[in-house]
Amino acid sequence: MVGRRSSLSPSNTRGQAEPNVALIAIAFLVIALGLFAGYHQGISQDQADRAVASPTLDNVYNGATDTGRFETTTALSDLLEPSDLPRGHAVYVTVTYLDTDTGNIQTVDQAYFDEDGRYMGREVDNGYPNNVQNASRPIAISPSEGDDHGGRLTVRVWKNQ
């Protein structure tokens, strides 16, 4: 510590501090505290995203299939009710399969439901926002009795902002 030389003092164990150094130290402390507080104000307080796609997929699969098969004779718009669909979210459902002859994905049925569960048509008319959640699972497509082939059921769920 810098201070008066105490070589003439009776006790050479005394230490002394100058106030200027202490004031500068406190000034640094206050500056550091201000930076700490400013950093903490920026902590994200966002909530988690709503994960609705997976239960929606379960409900849509249950509503669309009877004994685990999707029979193409009835349209999705008739099979699904508003109670199968998530409240406050728009849903777009497609049933597709891979055509092994052409190698293309063919759509067997599709339906777009708005946030109240009303059927709005086969296509989504005003585009997707950027918070779309997808979920899909295999489904057996049965165009006629005894004729099953494998397909995919996909749901897209979003909240219109």
Added chain:
Amino acid sequence: MDFEAPMDAWIVYVGVATVAGAVLGVSFGFSPIPPPDANAATNAIDSVGGSTVSGSTTYEHDAESFWLDRQQLALRNEGGTAKATIAFGTMTGVHYADSDRLADVLYGTPIDEAFSGENPDRAFLRAVGEAQLQAAGDRGEWKATEGKIRVRKVVIDGNALAFTTDNQGIDDYDITDGREEVILVAV
């Protein structure tokens, strides 16, 4: 003039400790606590309520008080308030029931053990209807919470609940034939 402070005087250490304590208190005051995550809580409720079979789950949260009604859950702590709406079905908060029987079913007791009488399903649905009416009447009144959300989905075949509404919400209930899916929630 003599400004120097003798470093071996005990009063200096007392002063330094006091200042350090004050600085620590100020720094804790600056650390914000985020409000509770109501979206994650309703995700947990939807994972059970939206499924097609019965099931149950728990979710730990950091809220201190809550209220819920048939479709909304609100959580509050020192950092703020958050609210979210469930996507499937309607909730029944067991804290709004008059007795503990709904809570017993939530924690795993079978319905015919928790509800005595010749028709336990109807007694259960009556308790559910009463609890939902009570929750609608208490909407916005905060209750203390334990820090964990428990959800259970119960499916009743043969009887269903039908609610009548007035312009403020549900007014009365009636037990009809049909099938009812009940989502019991304890916060």
